[in-house]
Amino acid sequence: MSALLDVADLRVRYGHSLAVDGVSVRVGAGELVAVAGANGAGKSTLVDAVAGWSRGRPAVTGSVRLAGQDVGRLAAHRRAGLGLVLVPEGKGVFDGMTVQENLRVVRPPRGTAGRPYSVDDVLDVFPRLRERIAARCSTLSGGERQMVAIGRALRAAPRLLILDEPSVGLAPRLVVEVLTHIRDLVDAGLSVLLVEQNVRAALEVADRLHLLDQGRIVASGTAAQMREDDRVAQAYLGGLGP
Amino acid sequence: MILAALVNGLALGAGYALLAVGWTVLLGAARLVNFAHGQLYMLGAFVTWFAISRFGLPYGVAVPVALVVVAVLGVVLQLLMTRMTLDQNIVNLMLVTLAFGYLLQGGAALLFGGDPQTIDSPLQQQDLALGAARFTGQDVLIVVLALAFYALTFVVLGRTDLGRMVRGVAEDPKLAQLYGIDAARVYLAVFVFSAVCAALAGAVVGPRSPILTSMGFEEVIVTFLVVVLAGVGNLVGGLVVAIGLGLFTAFFGTFFPPAYSTAAAFVVLLVVLVVRPQGLAARR
Numbered sequence: 460m461s462a463l464l465d466v467a468d469l470r471v472r473y474g475h476s477l478a479v480d481g482v483s484v485r486v487g488a489g490e491l492v493a494v495a496g497a498n499g500a501g502k503s504t505l506v507d508a509v510a511g512w513s514r515g516r517p518a519v520t521g522s523v524r525l526a527g528q529d530v531g532r533l534a535a536h537r538r539a540g541l542g543l544v545l546v547p548e549g550k551g552v553f554d555g556m557t558v559q560e561n562l563r564v565v566r567p568p569r570g571t572a573g574r575p576y577s578v579d580d581v582l583d584v585f586p587r588l589r590e591r592i593a594a595r596c597s598t599l600s601g602g603e604r605q606m607v608a609i610g611r612a613l614r615a616a617p618r619l620l621i622l623d624e625p626s627v628g629l630a631p632r633l634v635v636e637v638l639t640h641i642r643d644l645v646d647a648g649l650s651v652l653l654v655e656q657n658v659r660a661a662l663e664v665a666d667r668l669h670l671l672d673q674g675r676i677v678a679s680g681t682a683a684q685m686r687e688d689d690r691v692a693q694a695y696l697g698g699l700g701p
Numbered sequence: 702m703i704l705a706a707l708v709n710g711l712a713l714g715a716g717y718a719l720l721a722v723g724w725t726v727l728l729g730a731a732r733l734v735n736f737a738h739g740q741l742y743m744l745g746a747f748v749t750w751f752a753i754s755r756f757g758l759p760y761g762v763a764v765p766v767a768l769v770v771v772a773v774l775g776v777v778l779q780l781l782m783t784r785m786t787l788d789q790n791i792v793n794l795m796l797v798t799l800a801f802g803y804l805l806q807g808g809a810a811l812l813f814g815g816d817p818q819t820i821d822s823p824l825q826q827q828d829l830a831l832g833a834a835r836f837t838g839q840d841v842l843i844v845v846l847a848l849a850f851y852a853l854t855f856v857v858l859g860r861t862d863l864g865r866m867v868r869g870v871a872e873d874p875k876l877a878q879l880y881g882i883d884a885a886r887v888y889l890a891v892f893v894f895s896a897v898c899a900a901l902a903g904a905v906v907g908p909r910s911p912i913l914t915s916m917g918f919e920e921v922i923v924t925f926l927v928v929v930l931a932g933v934g935n936l937v938g939g940l941v942v943a944i945g946l947g948l949f950t951a952f953f954g955t956f957f958p959p960a961y962s963t964a965a966a967f968v969v970l971l972v973v974l975v976v977r978p979q980g981l982a983a984r985r
């Protein structure tokens with residue numbers, strides 16, 4: 460079986476420290492796969508390497524295939540052009556531009572990419588952005604920025620959308636809102652690799668979940684299996700269960 | 702005398718503006734520097750002269766030829782610097798472009814000789830008058846081109862996909878990659894645009910006075926003055942400051958020995974930087 464995204468034996472080093480140590484992840488068409496783990500576990504390093512991107516200077520080995528095509532040597536903007544689109548952790552929009560400009564500056568997708576979203580389509584997904592369309596992104600709230608970041612990613616016609624902690628810093632109500640939006644996109648056919656610190660929330664929307672610890676996958680399974688997993692329960696769900 | 706200084710100052714300032722517009726975009730929008738800018742100006746003038754005197758091309762054809770030659774040089778230079786540019790290694794960029802400037806100057810001296818030359822533009826012979834003000838067709842050309850290039854740059858940066866890409870790369874080149882933007886190509890486009898503006902300034906200002914292959918350093922200094930006084934990246938401010946500087950230089954030269962005018966302009970710069978560190982025309 461060939462998955463839409465097939466990451467095999469990925470290793471990422473910052474100098475001498477190994478931040479990702481032989482990770483293999485697959486995402487099928489129309490699937491939402493979550494990666495969870497503590498701070499510093501290597502989640503961002505992993506998904507950044509999948510997108511061919513970093514703010515640092517990591518050394519990456521291993522293979523990254525998108526729909527069978529080896530994209531592991533391509534620069535980030537080329538991978539984006541093929542539909543492998545990352546919304547990074549933290550700053551994900553151009554603050555100096557308006558919402559509309561952020562949605563328009565995205566390079567038009569190539570023929571091989573997924574469903575193209577027009578600016579209007581994005582506003583249908585995030586109606587709240589409609590009234591903020593002419594606002595500079597520096598004036599937006601955290602949730603609104605996250606919507607712009609996801610919206611501009613949709614504009615790039617992703618086949619695989621990678622989201623690195625889209626809910627970080629958001630009020631609990633907004634976390635649910637953003638994650639629900641993402642699940643809706645997946646139900647409409649998009650494939651998503653989601654990094655999420657909030658394991659409970661991730662399990663609400665994900666099909667499968669990988670638990671990352673010190674650069675290695677230490678537990679994997681379907682959302683249902685992972686809810687029952689002792690390691691997950693102890694480490695993340697604790698006594699806060701419903 | 703006042704009127705003559707005014708007209709002369711306007712033409713001079715428009716020339717400065719044309720010289721500075723590329724740098725304003727380069728430094729403001731792309732955080733790049735190019736200390737070979739003045740030598741590209743010199744080359745714009747000399748390639749124009751060469752095309753006219755050696756190949757007998759008319760001025761109107763020689764200028765585009767010069768722009769193409771300098772654009773190609775700009776492509777080569779920026780491709781050599783791509784790595785440094787992507788890393789935003791400003792110190793190395795300063796040194797490399799400075800070295801490139803010296804190389805261009807040396808190469809130009811070998812190729813074109815060390816004598817002063819005159820660019821034969823028919824517009825320079827065309828005397829015009831508006832009331833008591835007397836000027837040449839060349840002066841009009843400089844002013845028109847300067848205004849046209851500022852307007853073009855303003856519209857492109859503000860309203861087009863290319864402009865949004867330039868601004869995006871300027872704000873965050875890493876993030877731009879995730880938007881599918883090839884930062885290296887945007888840097889290339891901006892650099893070549895800047896080089897072509899410098900060459901155009903040389904090609905149209907050149908006919909006003911004899912040209913030398915050693916010129917260029919004064920032009921970089923003037924450009925620097927304009928960009929810093931206007932506030933880095935401020936297009937409209939750049940135009941206003943450039944014209945202002947042209948008028949200042951022309952009036953200063955009318956009443957004092959012109960040799961001191963650059964020094965006097967620097968005094969103005971110092972005062973402005975002390976009083977308004979963000980630049981004369983900056984909004985905040």
Ligand SMILES: Nc1ncnc2c1ncn2[C@@H]1O[C@H](COP(=O)(O)OP(=O)(O)O)[C@@H](O)[C@H]1O
Pocket residue numbers: 473478496497498499500501502503504505514515516
């Ligand atoms: N740019 C960088 N340079 C050096 N080390 C880094 C860099 N980014 C992350 N690291 C290190 O890599 C490890 C994994 O970090 P990260 O991928 O950000 O984890 P997570 O996203 O799970 O919180 C950490 O030990 C972190 O200190």
Ligand SMILES: [Mg+2]
Pocket residue numbers: 502503504548624
């Ligand atoms: Mg992270």
